[in-house]
Amino acid sequence: SKTFTTQETITNAKTCRDWLVTRLGEAATPFHFVALSTNTKAVAEFGIDPANMFQFWDWVGGRYSLWSAIGLSIAMAVGYEAFEQLLAGGHAMDEHFRTAPLDSNMPVILALLGVWNGNFLGAEAYAVLPYDQYLHRLPAYLQQLDMESNGKGTAKDGARVTWATGQTVFGEPGTNGQHAFYQLIHQGTRLIPCDFLVAARTHNPLGEHHTLLLSNVLAQAEALMKGKTEAEARAELEAAGMNADEIAFQLPHRVFPGNRPSNMLLYPRLDPFTLGMLIALYEHKVFVQGVLWDVFSFDQWGVELGKVLAKAILPELTSSGPVLGHDSSTTGLIEAIRQMRQ
Incomplete structure (x- = not known):
């Protein structure tokens, strides 16, 4: 906990401490806890030895903090070598963002597409659709990154903005989403741009599973772009042997308007380096959009009132x-x- 006052975090920590104390005694607390915080006083009052406290800068926001000491849990889960690769991937995207020309700068392009879709085409949401089970929580991660950063109605000068800012972010891994909400994306009345994420190679080469997955993600992007015309739908129904009345009834429901925007983020194989690049890509995208919308992307006063x-x-x-x-x-x-x- 950055401040060591976050209610949910401290409540969980106290529950763990109570469990430990009932079994090993109060004196055991300093030897079984570490803290990641900027508040040394509160850490010591909790009973954790400040020598076991991993500090980080007080200007690091929670949703941008995995690169700091907050990433300790990641290092513990996957090993420090993999964590360093995650950092290296993030750094590589940082350098790309810093040095690449605007017309080939991935975060800038992604940000501009989002602004175009939202402010000019009226999209109020976008879907993050990883065709990779290892990324099944990425949409939820990006919800906080994007919506907490740019979900603001006040400009930097304190005036109310008169343009749309931020978008609703949601998503599920493919192909689960195909059987849930893709119907609305393909034929609904709301424009929902999509980001597809997929690896060319899998960590689990089981039969044709990954090839089937690849065919699905490419098909979805193609369907969103091209759609299906009334003439194409009619030809399919006629080829299926339907009579004129059946065709007349079904035809309007078989047309896909197409021209639904999507991005395809394709990478050789998911690994810590690639994941670091992806996370940093979206971080910089959010930053660029905050600049364009003239909002503070690094505060979150909207969560304080509750x-x-x-x-x-x-x-x-x-x-x-x-x-x-x-x-x-x-x-x-x-x-x-x-x-x-x-």
């Missing part, structure tokens, strides 16, 4: 006294929860 209100509500959930100081909806919900927990 935290403050939660502190006021917390004791009221276990109190038997009257609920005061809330709107009627929140008051009714607190009273309903009390009743259900009796």
